[in-house]
Amino acid sequence: MATVETRALRKRFDGVAAVDGIDLPVREGEFLVLLGPSGCGKTTLLRMIAGLETPSSGDVLIDGRVVTPLPPRERNMAMVFQSYALYPHLTVADNIAFPLKAHGMRGAEAAERVQRAAAMFSIERLLKRKPRQLSGGERQRVALARAVVREPVVFLLDEPLSNLDAQLRSAARDELQQFQRRLGTTTIYVTHDQIEAMGLGDRIAVLDHGRIHHLGTPREIYADPADTFVATFIGSPPMNLVETDDIITGFRPEQFMPIEALPADEPVRRFTLDVGRVEYLGADRLVYGTLAPPLPPSRVIARLPAGPELPVSTGERHEFAVRERDLRHFDRASGRRVN
Amino acid sequence: MRAPAARHGPTLLDDERWLGRLLLAPAILYIVLLVGFPFAIGLYYSVSDATVGTRTLHFVGLDNFRLALENATFWQSLRNAVVFTLVSQAFVVVLGKILAMALYRDFRGKWLVRFLILLPWVAPISLGSIGWLWIFDPVYSIINWMARGLGLLAPNAWPIWLGQPDLAMASVIMVNVWRLLPLATVIILGGLCSIPQDIHDAAAMDGAGFWRHLFLINIPLVMPIMLVALLFGIVFTFTDMIVIYVLTRGGPYDTTQVIASLAFFTGIQGGDLAGGAAIALFLFPVLVAVAILFLTLARRAEVT
Amino acid sequence: MSTSAITIKRWAARGGHFGLLAAFVAFSAFPFYWMLITTFKETNDLLATANNPFLFNHPPTLEHLRVLVVDTQFVRWLGNTTLVGVSVVAITLLLAVPAGYALARLAGRWGQQMAIGIFLTYLIPPTILFIPFSRIIASLGLQDSLWSLVLVYPSFTVPFCTWLLMGFFKAIPRDIEEAAMMDGYSRFGAFLKVVVPNCSAGILTAVIFAFTLVLQEFVYALTFITSSSQYTVSVGVPTFLVRGDVYFWGSMMGACLIVSVPIAIVFNLFVDRFVAGFTVGAIK
Numbered sequence: 001m002a003t004v005e006t007r008a009l010r011k012r013f014d015g016v017a018a019v020d021g022i023d024l025p026v027r028e029g030e031f032l033v034l035l036g037p038s039g040c041g042k043t044t045l046l047r048m049i050a051g052l053e054t055p056s057s058g059d060v061l062i063d064g065r066v067v068t069p070l071p072p073r074e075r076n077m078a079m080v081f082q083s084y085a086l087y088p089h090l091t092v093a094d095n096i097a098f099p100l101k102a103h104g105m106r107g108a109e110a111a112e113r114v115q116r117a118a119a120m121f122s123i124e125r126l127l128k129r130k131p132r133q134l135s136g137g138e139r140q141r142v143a144l145a146r147a148v149v150r151e152p153v154v155f156l157l158d159e160p161l162s163n164l165d166a167q168l169r170s171a172a173r174d175e176l177q178q179f180q181r182r183l184g185t186t187t188i189y190v191t192h193d194q195i196e197a198m199g200l201g202d203r204i205a206v207l208d209h210g211r212i213h214h215l216g217t218p219r220e221i222y223a224d225p226a227d228t229f230v231a232t233f234i235g236s237p238p239m240n241l242v243e244t245d246d247i248i249t250g251f252r253p254e255q256f257m258p259i260e261a262l263p264a265d266e267p268v269r270r271f272t273l274d275v276g277r278v279e280y281l282g283a284d285r286l287v288y289g290t291l292a293p294p295l296p297p298s299r300v301i302a303r304l305p306a307g308p309e310l311p312v313s314t315g316e317r318h319e320f321a322v323r324e325r326d327l328r329h330f331d332r333a334s335g336r337r338v339n
Numbered sequence: 340m341r342a343p344a345a346r347h348g349p350t351l352l353d354d355e356r357w358l359g360r361l362l363l364a365p366a367i368l369y370i371v372l373l374v375g376f377p378f379a380i381g382l383y384y385s386v387s388d389a390t391v392g393t394r395t396l397h398f399v400g401l402d403n404f405r406l407a408l409e410n411a412t413f414w415q416s417l418r419n420a421v422v423f424t425l426v427s428q429a430f431v432v433v434l435g436k437i438l439a440m441a442l443y444r445d446f447r448g449k450w451l452v453r454f455l456i457l458l459p460w461v462a463p464i465s466l467g468s469i470g471w472l473w474i475f476d477p478v479y480s481i482i483n484w485m486a487r488g489l490g491l492l493a494p495n496a497w498p499i500w501l502g503q504p505d506l507a508m509a510s511v512i513m514v515n516v517w518r519l520l521p522l523a524t525v526i527i528l529g530g531l532c533s534i535p536q537d538i539h540d541a542a543a544m545d546g547a548g549f550w551r552h553l554f555l556i557n558i559p560l561v562m563p564i565m566l567v568a569l570l571f572g573i574v575f576t577f578t579d580m581i582v583i584y585v586l587t588r589g590g591p592y593d594t595t596q597v598i599a600s601l602a603f604f605t606g607i608q609g610g611d612l613a614g615g616a617a618i619a620l621f622l623f624p625v626l627v628a629v630a631i632l633f634l635t636l637a638r639r640a641e642v643t
Numbered sequence: 644m645s646t647s648a649i650t651i652k653r654w655a656a657r658g659g660h661f662g663l664l665a666a667f668v669a670f671s672a673f674p675f676y677w678m679l680i681t682t683f684k685e686t687n688d689l690l691a692t693a694n695n696p697f698l699f700n701h702p703p704t705l706e707h708l709r710v711l712v713v714d715t716q717f718v719r720w721l722g723n724t725t726l727v728g729v730s731v732v733a734i735t736l737l738l739a740v741p742a743g744y745a746l747a748r749l750a751g752r753w754g755q756q757m758a759i760g761i762f763l764t765y766l767i768p769p770t771i772l773f774i775p776f777s778r779i780i781a782s783l784g785l786q787d788s789l790w791s792l793v794l795v796y797p798s799f800t801v802p803f804c805t806w807l808l809m810g811f812f813k814a815i816p817r818d819i820e821e822a823a824m825m826d827g828y829s830r831f832g833a834f835l836k837v838v839v840p841n842c843s844a845g846i847l848t849a850v851i852f853a854f855t856l857v858l859q860e861f862v863y864a865l866t867f868i869t870s871s872s873q874y875t876v877s878v879g880v881p882t883f884l885v886r887g888d889v890y891f892w893g894s895m896m897g898a899c900l901i902v903s904v905p906i907a908i909v910f911n912l913f914v915d916r917f918v919a920g921f922t923v924g925a926i927k
Contacts, residue, residue, distance in 0.1 A: 028650075050822065071829060071830075072824040072825050073824060073828060073829060074825075077827075080820075081821070081822060085816065085818035085821065086839055087819055087822070087837055087841070089840045089843075097827075098823070098826050100682070101828035102823070102828050102832075102836075103827050156825075251896060265921045348796070352674065352829040352830055353733055353829045353831075354830070354832050355830060358751030358831055359748075362742060362744060362749065363741070363742050363746065365737070365741070365742070366738040366739060366741070366742035367742070367761075369798070369801055369803060370761065370764050370802060371796065373795060373798035374767055374798050376779075376803075377772045378767070378771070378772060380775035380779065384775060386866045394845045400761045437663070438663075438667050441660060441663050444660065448658070452664055452668055455668050455671055455672040455906060457911055457914060458671060458672055458903065458904075458907050459671050460853065461902065461903060462647070462675075462903035462906075463858055463899075464859055464861060464877075465859075465880070466881070466895075466898065466902060467899070468881075469682050469881050469895050469896075469899060470896065473677070473681065473891075473892050473896065479679060481696055504827045517670065521671070527913055531819035539717050543867060557776055572867060575752070575768075577810070578768035578770045578771070581766070581862065585881055598770075599768070601864075602770060602774065603773070603862070606774040607866055612774050616774045616775065619770055619773075622768065622770060624926065626768075630766065633759070633763070634759060
C-alpha cells in the first residue's frame, strides 16, 4: 500500500505535449480513475507512473520518494494491459509465476502464491492451459492474477475491460471493485468509459489535452463539474449549457422539467421551450428542444419519466423550469465554474 | 528537487538508446569488417599491380580499368551480362506472375506442386547446373533425343547446346530462369495473398472481367512486390557466375562470358588480382542503381 | 448463356489451369527426375544412344551411389558442409538476433535507414569481394581451411537474417515486453525471457535459411579451398567428379538429389513464413 504522486509531470512527443504538467496526488488504498477522451494523455500519464515512459520533466513519487529515474522493475507496481499481454509461450500457471521468478522466488512458496492468486479469481482449473486456449474473460482474470501475485504496492490498469463484451463487462467491473476493496491496494485505472469510471472510482480525474480538468468523487464531478468540458463530457445526455452575457448557465437534463412538475414553493428559473422531438427510451423520455426568445436559441435536452403524466408533444411551446439550487454557472471566457 | 535513486537504479540494460546500440554493434562491426574492409581492399587492388605471387603492391592509377576497357573480351562480357540479365528477368517476372496466379487458387495436391516448383531454388545452384550439364550433354542430350523422337529435329541436325554461341547463351538463360523462377513466384504469391478479399469482391460486383481485373487491380497492387522480386533477380543474375562457370566456363569463344566470370578467370585462375578486382568493380554501378531504386521504393512505401 | 456452355467453360478453365501447372512442374522438376533416372542406371545404358533413355534397359544399379560414398570423399564433404553450416548458423544467430531486435524496437528513426543499409550489404555479391578476400584469407593463414568459410559466410548470412528477424520481431506485441518489465525484468531481460522464446519460429526460419545459403555457396569455397578433403558439397561434386573429359554422371546426379531433396522438403514447410518476413520487411 502506498501513495502515488506526480509533480508537474510533462511528456512531449515531437513537440506536442501529451501530458502537460499534471499534479496528481493518489491517496493510500484509493481507487483512482483517469477518465478522458482518446488522446487526452491518460495512458501516457499511467505509463509514466509505471516507468515505461520517461517524462520530459517533472517527477513521480511513491510514498513520498522520487522514483522518476527508476526502471519499471524497481517500482514494485503491477500493470494490467488493455490486451492483457499474457505471455503466449507460457501456461497460465507460468504466466502467474512469472513476476515471482523475475524476483528470484521459486519452489514451494512460489507455487503456493500462484495457487492463492488463481483461487482469488477462480481460475485454478485453467492453470495448465496456454493463453490462446482461453476466452476473453478468462484472459482478463489471468492478467489480474498475475498482477496480484507479487503483492505490489500499486496496481495500474489500462482499460482492462475494453476487450470484453458488454455482458461480461459489468460482472467484471463488480468483481474488480470487490477484489480491490479486499486487498486495499492503491489502484490507478485508465478508461474512456464514464460508466466504468463512475462505478469504480473512489475519485475520478477527468483529463483532456494533457491536463486534469477536475479531480473529485464521482458525485462531485457529476453534480459540480469544474468547467464546461467536464460538464459536457460527463453525463449522457450531457449537461445543458445556455449562454447569457458573460455567464454560461448549466443544468442536467433530468433537472429540467415542465413547470407543473416542480413544487411551487421553491425558487426556480423558468425557460420557454419549443419542443422539437421526443424520444422514448422505455423508462424515460428525452425531449429535444430549442429555448424561445428572449434567450438565445440554445438546443437543450430534458429527461422526463415515460409515464402519461406531464404530456409533452412535438411542435408545442412549453414552460419548463429548473430549481435555482440545481443551476451551475460558468465563466464564458475560461469555461470555469463560478458559483 | 530530485532524491538520489534508491537501490540499484537503472542500468545500461534499461536504457533503450544504449541497449539498442549495444545489440546492434556486433553485427555492424562484423559487416564492416567482412564487407566494408574487403571492398576497400578491392578498390585498392584495382589501382595497384597486385598479383597472386607478389607481396608488395605498387600504385598504377587507373591502368587496370584502362586495360579492361581496351579489352574486347571485357566489352563482350558486359554485353553478355546485360543480355543474360535482361532476358532472364523478363522471362522470370512474366512466368513468375503467371505461375503465382495459377498457384493462388486452391486445388488438391498444391503442396506437392509447390514442392516441385521450389526444388530448383533450394537445390545448390552448382549441383542444379550440373544436372543441366548432363541434360545438355553434346552426345547424350535428352532434349535432342526427345526432339528427335517427336520429329522436331531434322535427320542430320544434332544441336550442341553448350557448344554453339547462340544456343549456349539461350541455354544459360534457360537455366537461370529455371533457378530464379521459384523465388520470384513465392514473392509475387506473397503479394497476391496480401490483397484483401474485399477488393476482389468489389471488382467482381463492378463487373470487371478477367483482363480488366488483371490489369486494373491485380498487377497494380502487386507491382511493388514484383519490383522487389525483379530487383533481387537483377542483382542475383548480373553478379552471378555459378551457372556459367559450371555450364560453359564462359565459352564457346567467350560468347557466354559475363563480368563476374571474367573477373574470376582473370583474378583467381589467371592470378592477376588487380585486373580481376578492376573488372569486378564494374558490377558495382548496377548494384548502386538497384540500391537507389530499392530505397526509393522503401521511401514511397513509407509515405503511403 | 446456357448452363451447358457454363459447364464447358468451367471445365475448359480447369483444364487450362491444370495444363499450365503441369507445364511449369515439368520445367522445374524435370532435371530432378532426370537425375533420379541417371543415378540408378548403368553407365553402359546411359551411354548407349540407341536405347530409350527413359527406360532401364539394364537392371537398375546402386553402383553410382557406391562410387560416390566409397570412392569419393562425398561423405566427408557432407561433414565439412555440416561443420561450416552449424558454425555459421551459430555466429549468425549470435549477431543477427540482437541486431534484428534492436532494429525492430530500439532504434528510432535512424533504425529504418540502418535496416535498409544492412539489407543492401546482402546484395553485395561474392563476385565483387572474392578477390580481396583471397588475399585476406591467405594473410590470416586460413587458405584451404574450412575456417575461412566460417569466417566469411556470416558476411551474407548476418545481413539477410537480421532483416528476416527484424520482420518477425516487429510482429511481437510490445505489450508483452512491457508486461515483463513491469513484472521485474530489465529491457534486456524482457528481450531474453519473453521476446526470444516467442520468436522461436522466426529464429528457426532464420536458421534454415542461413544453412541453405551456406549449402548453396560456391564462389568463396571455389576460391579459398584447394584440396579435395576440405571441399563442401557444392564445390566437391562438380569439381571432383569430373576427370578431364570423364564425367561420373550417375554419381553426380545421385549427389545432387541426396543434397537437394531433404533441404527442399524442410524449405517447403517454411516458405510461407519466409515470404512473410521477407516482404513485410521490404514493403512495410
